[in-house]
Amino acid sequence: MNYFKRRVSLVLFLIFALTLNAQNGHDIWLQNKKAKPVNVTTTKQSPTIDIAKNELINGWQGAEGSTITLTIKKDKSLHTDGFKITPTSIQANTDLGILYGVYELLRKQQTESTIKDESINPSYDRRVLNHWDNPNGSIERGYAGKSLFWHFGKDSLDVTESDIKLWKEYARANASVGINGAVLNNVNASPMMLTQGYLEKVKAIADVLRPYGVKTYLSIKFSSPSLIGGLKTSDPLDAEVIKWWNNKVKDIYKLIPDFGGFLVKASSEGQPGPQDYGRTHADGANMLADAFKPFNGIVMWRAFVYIANDEDRAKQAYNEFVHLDGKFRDNVIIQVKNGPIDFQPREPFSPLFGALKKTAIMPELQITQEYLGHSIHLAYLAPMWKEFLDSDTYQEGKGSTVAKTTDGSLFDQKISAIAGVANTGLDNNWTGHTFAQSNWYAFGRLAWNHELSNEQIADEWVKLTFSPFDLSNSENKTDFSKSDWSNNFLKPVKQMMLDSREAIVDYMMPLGLHHIFSANEHYGPGPWYGPARARKDWTSLYYHKADSLGIGFDRTPTGSNATIQYEEPLRSQLNNIETCPENVLLWFHHVPWDYKMKNGKSLWDNLAYRYDAGVKKVREFQKIWDMAKPYVDNQRFVEVQSKLRNQSRNAQVWKDACLLYFQEFSNMPIPYDIERPMHDLEDLKISTMKRPLDYK
Ligand code: GCV
Numbered sequence: 001m002n003y004f005k006r007r008v009s010l011v012l013f014l015i016f017a018l019t020l021n022a023q024n025g026h027d028i029w030l031q032n033k034k035a036k037p038v039n040v041t042t043t044k045q046s047p048t049i050d051i052a053k054n055e056l057i058n059g060w061q062g063a064e065g066s067t068i069t070l071t072i073k074k075d076k077s078l079h080t081d082g083f084k085i086t087p088t089s090i091q092a093n094t095d096l097g098i099l100y101g102v103y104e105l106l107r108k109q110q111t112e113s114t115i116k117d118e119s120i121n122p123s124y125d126r127r128v129l130n131h132w133d134n135p136n137g138s139i140e141r142g143y144a145g146k147s148l149f150w151h152f153g154k155d156s157l158d159v160t161e162s163d164i165k166l167w168k169e170y171a172r173a174n175a176s177v178g179i180n181g182a183v184l185n186n187v188n189a190s191p192m193m194l195t196q197g198y199l200e201k202v203k204a205i206a207d208v209l210r211p212y213g214v215k216t217y218l219s220i221k222f223s224s225p226s227l228i229g230g231l232k233t234s235d236p237l238d239a240e241v242i243k244w245w246n247n248k249v250k251d252i253y254k255l256i257p258d259f260g261g262f263l264v265k266a267s268s269e270g271q272p273g274p275q276d277y278g279r280t281h282a283d284g285a286n287m288l289a290d291a292f293k294p295f296n297g298i299v300m301w302r303a304f305v306y307i308a309n310d311e312d313r314a315k316q317a318y319n320e321f322v323h324l325d326g327k328f329r330d331n332v333i334i335q336v337k338n339g340p341i342d343f344q345p346r347e348p349f350s351p352l353f354g355a356l357k358k359t360a361i362m363p364e365l366q367i368t369q370e371y372l373g374h375s376i377h378l379a380y381l382a383p384m385w386k387e388f389l390d391s392d393t394y395q396e397g398k399g400s401t402v403a404k405t406t407d408g409s410l411f412d413q414k415i416s417a418i419a420g421v422a423n424t425g426l427d428n429n430w431t432g433h434t435f436a437q438s439n440w441y442a443f444g445r446l447a448w449n450h451e452l453s454n455e456q457i458a459d460e461w462v463k464l465t466f467s468p469f470d471l472s473n474s475e476n477k478t479d480f481s482k483s484d485w486s487n488n489f490l491k492p493v494k495q496m497m498l499d500s501r502e503a504i505v506d507y508m509m510p511l512g513l514h515h516i517f518s519a520n521e522h523y524g525p526g527p528w529y530g531p532a533r534a535r536k537d538w539t540s541l542y543y544h545k546a547d548s549l550g551i552g553f554d555r556t557p558t559g560s561n562a563t564i565q566y567e568e569p570l571r572s573q574l575n576n577i578e579t580c581p582e583n584v585l586l587w588f589h590h591v592p593w594d595y596k597m598k599n600g601k602s603l604w605d606n607l608a609y610r611y612d613a614g615v616k617k618v619r620e621f622q623k624i625w626d627m628a629k630p631y632v633d634n635q636r637f638v639e640v641q642s643k644l645r646n647q648s649r650n651a652q653v654w655k656d657a658c659l660l661y662f663q664e665f666s667n668m669p670i671p672y673d674i675e676r677p678m679h680d681l682e683d684l685k686i687s688t689m690k691r692p693l694d695y696k
Contacts, residue, residue, distance in 0.1 A: 026428050028429075029173075031467075033471070038062065041068070043070070043072055048095035048096055049098060055099075059106045061106070061109035062109055066087075068105075071092075072094065072097075075093060078092060081180065083097040083098065083104070085119075090105065103177075107176075110463065110464055122178060123447065124406075124407055124417055124418045127448065128418070129420055129422040131182060132368075132422075137152045141370040143432045144429075146425060147426070168208055170209075181260050182214050189220050189221040194220060195228060202218065215259070218262060219264070220262045222234060222266045237287070248291075250291075261331075263419075264288065280327075281305075285329070286329045304335075304364075308535045311560075313341060317336070321334060321356065324359070330414040335362050339388075343421075353391075354396070354405040355567075359413075360411075364420075364421070367440055368422060370421075373504060376647060376650070378621060378640070386450075390403065392570070438458065468485070469485070489632070492628070493624065496625070510607060513587075516543060520538075524653065524654075525654045528541075546662055546665045552588075553588070555588045556574070563575050593667075593668060604668045625641055660677055660684070
């Protein structure tokens with residue numbers, strides 16, 4: 001072989017070797033496994049059943065040559081999507097029930113959990129992703145590339161083979177964790193979405209998602225009748241407007257017979273709504289709900305409403321909606337963000353949960369990490385969502401958890417649903433950060449079963465996403481044993497995930513601090529942010545209220561009295577500084593700097609220790625991940641390693657910015673046993689106002 005040929009062979013070999021180890025994360029938790037032979041018998045054929053059969057054939061990890069039966073049979077104990085499962089059979093009322101049963105069985109096999117004979121029903125009937133995708137392909141608060149559905153340009157409404165392939169993969173991923181709905185466009189909706197060309201593309205998407213059980217929904221702009229319909233008004237009580245919407249809905253169902261319904265952001269953050277015409281939210285929602293009634297469609301009406309007035313922003317949604325309880329049609333469901341402000345790293349639950357007793361209400365969670373470090377910081381969000389779902393509202397006595405006030409077990413409601421603002425985009429790995437995939441996964445799993453533990457979901461996800469072991473293959477080609485993998489990878493990585501959200505709370509906004517970001521990008525720190533001309537409730541100063549006496553927002557009766565919106569005994573517990581949980585102390589109280597906390601140290605010292613602990617935790621995560629190197633493919637290893645480095649630097653910036661800034665009010669020393677700040681406050685102020693220092 002001459003020199004040139006040798007070089008070419010070497011390069012080809014290297015490419016081959018790299019491909020072998022290539023893992024760009026696109027396969028998420030659905031890694032290809034070598035399947036053992038299995039016989040599948042079914043009583044029915046349909047596109048959904050075909051998918052179920054193929055999944056079994058391509059992924060079977062049980063005993064070789066087993067026969068598995070899929071049976072559709074009416075069973076009152078099962079919901080539409082529920083199923084009965086044994087190691088060799090799945091029974092359900094519907095084809096989709098069978099598909100969900102298949103994914104459950106395969107997941108159990110791959111994670112080596114025992115497969116008992118059991119009946120499984122979902123916690124919520126509708127488990128929906130909200131995509132904040134715009135017609136030009138950008139995604140509001142999206143950190144993983146452009147939209148999976150929309151793109152810019154002359155051919156923006158074309159549907160290509162690669163679109164279809166991608167949508168299929170997307171639908172499969174959703175179905176595998178039980179997600180059964182997708183709102184395809186941003187709640188800050190373009191009216192264009194309801195024009196013929198766009199609706200035809202929605203139909204094309206719906207056709208791909210349908211066999212996987214993922215229903216399509218759209219966000220609408222409330223003023224569409226005037227904007228695209230040529231009407232003089234969009235008043236929901238106007239006969240022409242009503243007719244326009246009725247016809248529009250009818251047209252949609254002609255194209256998409258199983259269309260899910262509309263999601264509506266109205267009279268909120270500049271979006272038009274019924275209040276522009278002197279009407280209520282109920283007038284607006286009911287008008288649309290009537291149009292959907294003949295088709296079994298629904299209206300998800302958002303309660304994320306607040307205006308610039310003197311009322312505490314945290315109180316406004318409750319004030320707007322509580323007096324309308326019972327006035328909504330039964331195919332309207334009010335979609336409420338988990339907290340009363342806006343997806344902060346920690347918020348108490350919104351007091352609307354449990355307070356609306358005659359109106360269906362659904363939680364809105366945010367999977368995309370708008371306020372938790374975008375797709376740069378590692379944040380496993382199940383603990384945040386569980387904390388919320390398990391919160392006791394006391395609205396119907398002790399044990400009236402948020403989960404129970406929304407899943408239909410406490411109140412009689414026709415629809416039960418939960419939504420998550422999606423974190424997916426065109427990035428190879430779908431979510432920007434490999435670990436952000438775990439949040440897509442966790443949302444689906446909790447929507448399916450809100451009783452699952454954070455630990456179990458993390459355990460499943462790590463095994464499915466990273467395990468190099470193929471149960472059906474005795475010759476697993478790894479340099480390590482399963483127990484090595486379990487001790488040195490699974491356990492520490494899981495722990496890192498479980499600790500990650502609290503670490504972020506610590507280095508960003510501990511003890512109940514909230515919304516102290518620099519400007520509108522919601523990434524870096526900006527506790528000083530408060531331009532004179534800005535809306536008060538869009539500044540950090542409004543939220544932390546630091547002064548020489550102390551820090552925090554007094555929401556007790558001596559302040560905004562937001563606590564009145566919570567039921568007893570919670571209200572009294574929150575009102576009393578001694579009994580208010582310390583992790584939300586500054587949400588509810590303006591606390592003196594030298595206030596003695598439960599550990600005997602001052603508030604100021606506690607704040608400093610929390611910021612420091614957050615930074616230290618991320619440094620620990622770096623060590624854990626570096627030690628995980630032998631157990632993970634190179635690409636995902638390097639990507640996560642580099643993101644963790646970034647996160648560490650950013651965490652330090654958060655700590656320095658907040659401590660140095662708040663110190664100007666507390667006038668107290670940063671405890672001497674913690675690491676000193678590394679940046680100057682003035683530099684941080686300048687850089688985080690533009691592009692955050694060292695943030696990428
Ligand atoms: C889609 C926050 C976000 C906005 C978002 C809004 C909402 O304000 O910053 O980007 O808009 O919430 O949920 O409607």
